[in-house]
Amino acid sequence: MLFSPKRRCSNSKDALHYLLGIGMITTSVKPCKALKFPSAKFEGPKQLRHKGTKMELTITRPDDWHLHLRDGGLLEAVIPHSASYFGRGIVMPNLKPPIRTTAAAVAYRESILKALPSGSDFTPLMTLYLTDTTTPNEIKLARKSGVVFAVKLYPAGATTNSQDGVTDLFGKCLPVLEEMIEQNMPLLVHGEATNPEIDVFDREKVFIDTVLIPLVQRLPKLKVVMEHITTMDAVRFVQSCKEGFVAATVTPQHLLLNRNAIFQGGLQPHNYCLPILKREIHRQAIVSAVTSGSKQFFLGTDSAPHERQNKECACGCAGIFNAPVALSLYAKVFEEAGVLDKLEAFTSFNGPDFYSLPRNTSKIKLKKTPWKVPETFSYSFGDIIPMFAGKTLEWQPSSD
Ligand SMILES: NC(=O)N[C@@H](CC(=O)O)C(=O)O
Ligand SMILES: [Zn+2]
Numbered sequence: 001m002l003f004s005p006k007r008r009c010s011n012s013k014d015a016l017h018y019l020l021g022i023g024m025i026t027t028s029v030k031p032c033k034a035l036k037f038p039s040a041k042f043e044g045p046k047q048l049r050h051k052g053t054k055m056e057l058t059i060t061r062p063d064d065w066h067l068h069l070r071d072g073g074l075l076e077a078v079i080p081h082s083a084s085y086f087g088r089g090i091v092m093p094n095l096k097p098p099i100r101t102t103a104a105a106v107a108y109r110e111s112i113l114k115a116l117p118s119g120s121d122f123t124p125l126m127t128l129y130l131t132d133t134t135t136p137n138e139i140k141l142a143r144k145s146g147v148v149f150a151v152k153l154y155p156a157g158a159t160t161n162s163q164d165g166v167t168d169l170f171g172k173c174l175p176v177l178e179e180m181i182e183q184n185m186p187l188l189v190h191g192e193a194t195n196p197e198i199d200v201f202d203r204e205k206v207f208i209d210t211v212l213i214p215l216v217q218r219l220p221k222l223k224v225v226m227e228h229i230t231t232m233d234a235v236r237f238v239q240s241c242k243e244g245f246v247a248a249t250v251t252p253q254h255l256l257l258n259r260n261a262i263f264q265g266g267l268q269p270h271n272y273c274l275p276i277l278k279r280e281i282h283r284q285a286i287v288s289a290v291t292s293g294s295k296q297f298f299l300g301t302d303s304a305p306h307e308r309q310n311k312e313c314a315c316g317c318a319g320i321f322n323a324p325v326a327l328s329l330y331a332k333v334f335e336e337a338g339v340l341d342k343l344e345a346f347t348s349f350n351g352p353d354f355y356s357l358p359r360n361t362s363k364i365k366l367k368k369t370p371w372k373v374p375e376t377f378s379y380s381f382g383d384i385i386p387m388f389a390g391k392t393l394e395w396q397p398s399s400d
C-alpha cells in the first residue's frame with residue numbers, strides 16, 4: 001500500500017513544484033494522502049540542486065543513533081553498509097553474551113574497527129547493556145573510557161538477546177541511574193512491557209504508562225532516548241517531556257510500514273521487528289512528528305540483521321536489516337511530506353545535539369536516481385535479506 005505508485009496527493013505535488021520551481025518530477029512524487037503538508041510559505045531546501053535532469057540533495061553526513069552491528073562474520077558482512085553512509089553509529093550491546101562492562105565495550109569496539117573497510121572513518125559509539133547488577137562504578141568507568149556514550153535498558157525478555165536485561169528498573173537500578181545523571185550518560189530504552197498477558201500491540205503504551213512516565217517524574221535530569229518508537233502514545237510522551245532530556249529514535253520501517261506489511265500476501269518475516277509494526281494511525285503520528293522539525297526525534301535505523309535461515313523459519317527472529325536502504329527511505333518520507341528541507345536536521349543535527357557531540361563536517365549526496373534494492377546479500381555463512389528487497393527506490397545515497 002505505501003509503495004503503490006498510483007497514489008497521488010495534489011497538495012504535495014504543488015509543494016514539490018514550488019520547491020523545485022520546475023515541473024519535472026511529477027511522475028515520481030508518491031505522497032501519502034494522510035500526511036500533513038506545510039503551509040503555502042513552504043521554502044525549499046537550500047541543499048537541493050538540479051543537475052541536468054537529476055535532482056541532487058547534499059546534506060551533512062548522517063549518524064545512526066541505533067544500530068546492531070553484531071559480531072564475527074555477521075559484523076564483517078554488514079558493517080560496510082553503515083560505514084559508507086553514516087559518520088557514527090550508536091552500537092547496540094545485545095550480543096551473546098551482552099556487552100555489560102566497559103572492558104567488554106572497549107574490546108567490542110576494537111573488533112568493529114578491525115572489521116571496517118580500509119579507509120573508512122566510521123566511528124562506533126559504544127553502549128553498555130544494563131542489568132540488575134550493573135554498578136554505579138561501572139558507569140564512572142564507562143564515562144572515563146571516552147568510548148562508551150550510553151547505557152541500554154532492555155526489559156528482560158522484551159526482544160532479541162534481552163534475557164539478561166533488567167527485571168525491576170526502580171527496584172534494582174536507581175543508584176546506577178543516579179550515577180548516569182552525574183556522568184551525563186543517556187539511558188536508551190527498548191520501551192516495551194514484557195508481561196506476556198499484555199497484547200503485543202499494546203506493550204509500548206503500557207511501558208510508557210508504567211515505567212517511562214514514573215521514570216521521568218522521579219529522575220527529571222536523566223537523559224532518556226526512547227528507541228524505535230512505534231505509536232502515537234510514544235510521540236505524545238516524548239513531546240510532553242523536556243527537549244534536551246527526552247528524545248526518540250525513529251526507524252524507516254515504522255515510518256513507512258504499518259502492521260498490514262507483516263501479513264500482506266502471506267506471512268512476511270522480513271517485516272517482523274520489535275516493537276512490532278502498528279496500525280496506520282500510529283505510523284501517521286510518527287511521520288508527523290519527525291517531519292514537524294522537532295529536535296526531539298532523530299535517525300536511528302535499528303538495522304538488525306539476522307541470517308535468512310533465522311528469519312524464515314518456524315520461530316523467526318525479530319529484526320529488519322535496513323542499513324542499505326535507510327537513507328533512501330528517510331528521504332522518501334520527508335519528500336512525500338513536502339519537507340525535504342527538514343531531512344538534514346533529522347538525519348544529521350538532532351542526534352549529535354542531544355548527545356552533546358559535534359555535528360559531522362563532511363557531506364553526503366542523495367541523488368534522485370531509481371535503483372533496485374538487491375534481493376539478497378550472500379556471504380559464506382549464508383544470506384541476509386534487506387528491507388524492501390527487490391523493490392525500486394528513488395533516492396540513492398553516495399558518499400563521493
Ligand atoms: N528490533 C528488533 O526487532 N531486533 C533487534 C533488537 C531490538 O532492537 O529490539 C535485534 O537485535 O535483532
Ligand atoms: Zn529494541
Ligand SMILES: [Zn+2]
Pocket residue numbers: 066067068092302304
Ligand atoms: Zn535495536
